[in-house]
């Protein structure tokens with residue numbers, strides 16, 4: 001230890017200020033436990049944050065915000081903290097564009113079923129399929145909120161599960177062993193056009209396609225537009241700032257520009273956490289919101305073996321190519337803010353195997369993000385991370401090719417884009433993402449929800465290391481703002497139970 005090392009002591013230390021860490025930290029702050037949050041970046045929020053460039057505000061990753069319906073994770077967080085997070089409801093939630101045909105994802109369930117019947121034919125079977133999807137999704141949302149100790153490990157956790165859950169819902173569990181595709185087949189809706197639609201919709205939240213995704217997770221994924229969907233004025237960072245203020249007003253701290261470089265278990269209890277700027281934190285409890293893939297490179301040898309095992313088991317995950325684009329505002333008044341633009345059949349974005357592009361626009365009138373007459377567009381598509389890390393000399397050229405392809409696709413398929421004047425664009429690849437949110441190999445969006453992984457096989461919030469806890473999108477229940485918020489709520493409840501406060 002050098003003379004200049006600053007040492008801080010705290011009972012609760014949160015590593016990373018994504019929505020997982022911020023949810024856990026805010027709840028601890030609510031209880032007067034004054035957590036300290038260490039964040040490597042200069043602002044909090046990670047993949048649900050915002051950044052400013054050339055006077056415009058872009059979203060860092062996430063753009064669509066759900067989870068505020070009754071009993072859902074952000075609803076629960078608001079209720080527990082007694083706050084209202086800033087948000088404006090969007091109607092309709094999204095438009096999907098396949099071969100020039102817009103498909104409107106109405107929130108109203110009956111309206112959506114009618115739209116699905118119109119577009120994909122076989123309206124009666126479509127109705128039955130979607131009714132089943134809504135039923136399963138509602139049960140999954142209800143059950144996930146009630147089972148804070150999931151996946152259960154200890155006898156009392158199994159017992160709580162048995163007591164907390166309605167046996168009437170048990171048959172839904174069979175959908176953990178049935179893929180979305182086989183459910184589509186059994187409802188006689190598995191046409192090539194519908195499969196193409198469902199596969200790309202699944203990629204948004206489940207990160208896997210219909211043959212690999214269990215219907216249990218697939219149902220909430222394909223129906224997410226049928227729950228209330230929100231926009232945050234000024235960008236998602238504004239939502240995170242509310243949590244940051246809540247936490248700091250109660251004596252906690254969110255310390256940015258504190259990149260954690262090592263975590264060491266102390267011989268008695270607690271942990272020593274070192275940051276790149278030469279600080280040391282001694283904490284009894286550490287809640288890590290840093291992906292488990294990263295933890296194996298920063299934990300001491302004793303802990304590393306376990307984290308290596310966890311991350312090796314689930315090392316397949318997507319990266320993203322994202323673009324921030326600004327244009328003049330020639331878009332129709334009733335144009336939805338979110339669009340999934342399918343590529344022509346058989347085509348993929350260069351140097352990815354992605355078959356669609358997702359676009360989210362700033363709301364007209366949100367002048368914190370763009371001045372009158374301009375709109376900001378966040379564009380994203382899935383990318384294989386390894387491909388981008390192994391390009392060496394051709395990286396810049398390949399990045400330019402992907403960017404050109406995406407802009408051309410927007411020109412051809414996003415209504416109003418070609419009529420609007422192009423102002424600027426910048427592109428991020430998995431390489432950029434690794435430097436940006438410090439996620440190993442730029443893997444974002446958590447672990448794909450595949451059949452190959454049993455429901456009980458998720459990395460739990462509690463580790464074998466006493467006082468070292470996990471949350472975030474590499475931990476149950478996975479990726480997306482509602483899921484990581486739930487992981488933060490769950491880890492708080494585990495700690496509360498363990499410490500009996």
Ligand SMILES: Cc1cc2nc3c(=O)[nH]c(=O)nc-3n(C[C@H](O)[C@H](O)[C@H](O)COP(=O)(O)OP(=O)(O)OC[C@H]3O[C@@H](n4cnc5c(N)ncnc54)[C@H](O)[C@@H]3O)c2cc1C
Nearest residue numbers: 016018019020040046047061062063064260472473480481
């Ligand atoms: C392009 C894209 C689009 C998406 N779209 C949506 C969407 O529309 N809706 C939705 O719900 N979800 C979306 N997601 C997924 C969602 O954003 C993430 O699953 C979620 O935000 C992850 O939250 P987290 O708390 O697990 O991790 P993160 O947000 O990654 O937070 C982890 C934090 O830890 C920090 N950190 C990492 N290493 C260190 C270190 N060594 N020291 C200190 N701090 C560190 C990071 O800087 C980061 O702030 C999208 C993701 C991407 C990438």
